[in-house]
Amino acid sequence: MLLNHSAHPTLVIFNYALDETHPALSHQVELVEALSENFEKIVVLTGSLNWIPTNNRIRVISTNWIPGQHVRNVLKFYLKFLTVLVRERRFIVFSHMTLVQSFLAAPFLKLSRNPHFLWYAHRQDSLMLRLVSYSISGLVTSTRGSCPIQNKKVFCIGQSIDELKFIREFPVEPPLTNFIHIGRADPSKKLEIIIETIHKLRIDHPELKLTLTGNPSTQDYLNLYMGLQKKWGAAVTEGWLTFTDAAPRGLIPFILSENHVFIHAYSGSLDKSLIEATMSGLPVATLNEEYRNHFGSWKSDSANLFLEIKEILAMDSIGIKKEVERRRNLAIKLHSLEQWINSLTSILISCSATTPLDLQDS
Numbered sequence: 099m100l101l102n103h104s105a106h107p108t109l110v111i112f113n114y115a116l117d118e119t120h121p122a123l124s125h126q127v128e129l130v131e132a133l134s135e136n137f138e139k140i141v142v143l144t145g146s147l148n149w150i151p152t153n154n155r156i157r158v159i160s161t162n163w164i165p166g167q168h169v170r171n172v173l174k175f176y177l178k179f180l181t182v183l184v185r186e187r188r189f190i191v192f193s194h195m196t197l198v199q200s201f202l203a204a205p206f207l208k209l210s211r212n213p214h215f216l217w218y219a220h221r222q223d224s225l226m227l228r229l230v231s232y233s234i235s236g237l238v239t240s241t242r243g244s245c246p247i248q249n250k251k252v253f254c255i256g257q258s259i260d261e262l263k264f265i266r267e268f269p270v271e272p273p274l275t276n277f278i279h280i281g282r283a284d285p286s287k288k289l290e291i292i293i294e295t296i297h298k299l300r301i302d303h304p305e306l307k308l309t310l311t312g313n314p315s316t317q318d319y320l321n322l323y324m325g326l327q328k329k330w331g332a333a334v335t336e337g338w339l340t341f342t343d344a345a346p347r348g349l350i351p352f353i354l355s356e357n358h359v360f361i362h363a364y365s366g367s368l369d370k371s372l373i374e375a376t377m378s379g380l381p382v383a384t385l386n387e388e389y390r391n392h393f394g395s396w397k398s399d400s401a402n403l404f405l406e407i408k409e410i411l412a413m414d415s416i417g418i419k420k421e422v423e424r425r426r427n428l429a430i431k432l433h434s435l436e437q438w439i440n441s442l443t444s445i446l447i448s449c450s451a452t453t454p455l456d457l458q459d460s
Contacts, residue, residue: 108139108189109446110182112196112203116158117148122282124347125370126194129258130156132435133192136443141186143178143199172202179203183210190446192238193217201226204233213449219244219257221366235449238442240433243388244367253445257373258438261430264351266379270358270422271415274381275305278357280350280371281364283314283323288363288385293330293339295361295403300338303411308361309340311353354378359410362386363403376429379422383407392432393425 111130115123126144131152134140140156145163159182161174179199182189183206191207193200193216200216207214213235218227223246231237231247238253239245245252277296281287289310296308314320333339345353351374354360360375362384372389375382382389383396383406390401396409410418431437 108186109137110189110191111142112193112199113144114196115146116142116144117146119346132439141182175199175202197226201230204230208233215446219367221246236445240368241388255438255441257370257433258435259373259377259433260435261377264374264377266355269419270379274358274411275307276357277308277359277361279361280311283312284319285322286364290326291363292361298404299407307338309342311342311345313344354380359383373429373433376425379426381410381418381422383410393428
């Protein structure tokens with residue numbers, strides 16, 4: 099159950115995009131809509147807009163952030179942000195995956211005594227993050243291992259996955275032949291390790307197939323990705339390996355439902371794709387330490403993708419169903435959209451209650 103918004107102040111959200119068709123950030127619309135149930139008013143300062151608000155509590159301002167135009171972007175952001183600061187006066191800021199914007203606004207929010215929270219769920223550390231961490235009210239992340247900063251300002255609230263969108267009509271049963279990876283086609287995702295693992299497994303299980311869904315995030319990564327495709331061109335021709343472009347977020351539940359095992363090798367922070375696959379009822383084979391810490395391994399104490407999958411393939415339908423259900427229930431408990439929204443709201447409100455916002459009116 100969502101919290102009552104009637105006594106809660108204005109929430110200002112910084113984000114990159116409000117666009118339901120965005121391949122990676124469409125969920126930011128979902129989060130704004132959910133948070134609007136808990137606050138009197140939502141003001142979203144977004145970098146890109148392709149969406150009409152669903153109710154009159156939501157007001158959206160776009161800075162039309164253009165990658166590479168640094169001076170123009172900063173000036174445009176300050177113009178819009180300072181307008182909000184003067185007009186709203188008393189509010190809470192939630193900077194969702196927007197470290198740069200959080201850094202730009204931090205001095206003004208500190209001086210005006212408006213609470214300021216940043217969502218950061220990456221292992222990558224930076225000087226900018228360290229500087230922001232000193233001035234903000236709190237740093238919100240998914241899991242303890244998904245943030246390089248560890249102090250009393252850090253709040254871990256899981257991921258924000260709507261489990262109602264990730265439901266499998268029929269449980270996965272052997273034979274498990276179709277493997278899927280969904281995510282950016284960047285070197286950090288270790289796609290070649292995934293391909294090599296399936297290639298090796300096909301010696302004893304020639305029926306296995308692998309689909310890699312996603313696009314590189316930079317031009318340099320695109321060149322590397324094209325090289326990877328060329329290297330494994332024979333596998334594509336043979337039909338067991340498929341490369342596909344990133345899919346709209348709305349199609350991901352369908353793609354997951356058409357496959358049998360989610361395979362993953364990224365060793366950084368906890369990917370949303372891992373939770374989505376788990377909620378979709380797929381066995382998940384991964385090297386990700388954060389996932390393994392919370393959900394366990396298929397092969398005891400194994401950090402080897404080949405051994406993990408060998409264990410999955412050796413299990414009967416009862417064993418697979420039992421473990422998949424256990425993981426799905428745990429994923430809902432720790433990472434559902436509802437618990438994420440309520441946890442975040444509680445953090446924002448409890449901290450703001452100790453911040454003397456009324457001093458601004460004296």
